[in-house]
Amino acid sequence: MHQSSTRWPVIRHHGAVDGVTGSAHELCLDHQHSLLVDCGLFQGRDQGPGGANADDLTIDFPVAQIKALVITHVHIDHVGRIPWLLAAGFKGPILCSQPSAKLLPIVLEDAFKLGFSRRPDDIDRYLRVIKRRLVPLPYDQWHTALDAGHGQIRIRLRRAGHILGSAYVECDVKGPPGRHRVVFSGDLGAPHAPMLPAPKPPHGCDTLVIESTYGDRNHEDRKERQQRLQRVLARALQDRGTVLIPAFSIGRTQELLYELEDILHRNQKSRVHNALPWKELPVILDSPLASRFTRAYRELRPYWEQEALKRITKGRKPLGFKQLLTVDDHDAHLRMVRHLVDSARPAVVISGSGMCTGGRIVNYLKAMLHDPRHNVLFVGYQGKGTPGRQIQREGQGGTVTLDGETHAIQAGVDNLGGYSAHADQRGLVRFVRSIRKRPRIIRIVHGSTHAKRQLRNALTQQYRRRDLTSEIEIPI
Structure with a gap:
C-alpha cells in the first residue's frame, strides 16, 4: 500500500x-x-x-x-x-x-x-x-x-x-x-x-x-461539559460583558444551541447573578451560514438521536428557542457589534469562522479584545497559524494579528475541550x-x-x- x-x-x-x-x-x-x-x-x-x-x-x-x-x-x-x-x-x-x-x-x-x-x-x-x-x-x-x-x-x-x-x-x-x-x-x-x-x-x-x-x-469528561459551560458563562457574565464563541457554522453551532437551550430551560427561575436572570440572557447567532444550517438541521430531525427527539415531543425548540436572536443582514451585524461594545448588556455571541480566520467573529474580536469585560470562549480545535490558535496561546495580556493589524488581548480567554x-x-x-x-x-x-x-x-x-x-x- x-x-x-x-x-x-x-x-x-x-x-x-x-x-x-x-x-x-x-x-x-x-x-x-x-x-x-x-x-x-x-x-x-x-x-x-x-x-x-x-x-x-x-x-x-x-x-x-x-x-x-x-x-x-x-x-x-x-x-x-x-x-x-x-x-x-x-x-x-x-x-x-x-x-x-x-x-x-x-x-x-x-x-x-x-x-x-x-x-x-x-x-x-x-x-x-x-x-x-x-x-x-x-x-x-x-x-x-x-x-x-x-x-x-x-x-x-x-x-x-x-x-x-x-x-x-x-x-x-x-x-x-x-x-x-x-x-x-x-x-x-x-x-x-x-x-x-x-x-x-x-x-x-x-x-x-x-x-x-x-x-x-483526551477530552475533559463530556458528560459534565454542559455544567462547565454554565459555570464559564456565569463567571464571564459577572462584569456585564459579552462572551464570544467562535464556532463552525455546521455541527458545533447546533450543538451549542442545543445545550444553551437546555441551560436556559433548566434555569428559567434562576439568575446568572443578582442583576441578570437566565431567562433574560440573549443568545445571538450572528452568522447567515450558520442560520441556514440550523434551519436545515431542523428539517433533518429524523437523523437526530432519541434524546433530542424527545425534547421536540415535549414542546421544546432546541434550535429555535425564545432567547435566540439571529443576525443575518451585514448592517444589522455591524449595529450589533456597536451595541454590545457601547452597552453594558450581557450576551452570548456565536459567530464564525471557528478558527477566527475570517467571517464576522473577526469584527467582534477587533472591537472587544481590548476590553477585559469581554471573554472569548473556544470550544473547538484551533489549527496552527490561525488567529484562534494565537489568541488561545497568548491569552490575556498577549497580542493577536487580525487582518494585518496587531490587537492587544485584554479580554478573558477560556477553553472547553469537551465540546470537540x-x-x-x-x-x-x-x-x-x-x-x-x-x-x-x-x-x-x-x-x-x-x-x-x-x-x-x-x-x-x-x-x-x-x-x-x-x-x-x-x-x-
Whole structure:
C-alpha cells in the first residue's frame, strides 16, 4: 500500500498530511481508475504534498483518472476545494450521505462566493451542476462507485457521529490481485454528543486510514461539559460583558444551541447573578451560514438521536428557542457589534469562522479584545497559524494579528475541550481496537506531527499488549 508500490490498490494523499485541513485521499484501482475521498480547503499554514495551501487552492494533482468523489461530511476542510476540483476538469459524481446531500450545496455556495464569483447567475449555474452531480446514499448500504470491467470499488457509508450526515467510508476493492477492504475514517465523533449517536466501528478491514486531530490528548469528561459551560458563562457574565464563541457554522453551532437551550430551560427561575436572570440572557447567532444550517438541521430531525427527539415531543425548540436572536443582514451585524461594545448588556455571541480566520467573529474580536469585560470562549480545535490558535496561546495580556493589524488581548480567554466533535485519543484507540478483523495497515493522517506520533505510539502499545502486530504508517 505504499505509494511507490506497484501492487494495487494504492492510496495517495493530497491533503491533511501536514496538519488537519485540506483532506483529500485517492484510492487507486489502477493507473486509469480511482476514487477521491474528500477535497477540502487548506487553512492556516497547512499545505498539500503538491504545494497547494490556503493562498493557492489550485488542484495540484491529476484528476483525469478520478471517476467519483466521495464526501465523508460537509465541513469546509473536507469539501471546500470542490469548486477548484470541478475547474480542474473533474466530471464524475459526488457521493455522500442523504443528510450531507442537503447540506453540501449550502457549504459549496459559500465556497464558490469566496473563491470564484458572487454574481447570482454564476452561483445558480454552479449550484445546478453540483445538484446534478450529487448522489445521495443511505447509510449502511453498498453502492458500486467505480466499475472498470476488470475490477470495481464498492462503498458503504457508516455513521461517524461527527456532525449531521457525517460518515466513515468502507471501500470493498475487487481487482486482479484479489479483494482488499479499505476504511477511510473521515472525522470520527466523540461519545455523548447531544444530537448524534456515537460511531460504531466496522467489522474489519485490511487498511485503515484514520484521522488524528486529537491523537495526542483526551477530552475533559463530556458528560459534565454542559455544567462547565454554565459555570464559564456565569463567571464571564459577572462584569456585564459579552462572551464570544467562535464556532463552525455546521455541527458545533447546533450543538451549542442545543445545550444553551437546555441551560436556559433548566434555569428559567434562576439568575446568572443578582442583576441578570437566565431567562433574560440573549443568545445571538450572528452568522447567515450558520442560520441556514440550523434551519436545515431542523428539517433533518429524523437523523437526530432519541434524546433530542424527545425534547421536540415535549414542546421544546432546541434550535429555535425564545432567547435566540439571529443576525443575518451585514448592517444589522455591524449595529450589533456597536451595541454590545457601547452597552453594558450581557450576551452570548456565536459567530464564525471557528478558527477566527475570517467571517464576522473577526469584527467582534477587533472591537472587544481590548476590553477585559469581554471573554472569548473556544470550544473547538484551533489549527496552527490561525488567529484562534494565537489568541488561545497568548491569552490575556498577549497580542493577536487580525487582518494585518496587531490587537492587544485584554479580554478573558477560556477553553472547553469537551465540546470537540472529534474523538480524542481514547476514542480513536477504542475505535481501532474494536475492529474485530484488525487492519494489517493503519495510516494516520489529519493531525499535527505530535498528534500523529502519539496516536501511533498508543496504537502500538495496544497491539503489543495483545501480542498482535500491524504496520502503522504516518504518510509524508
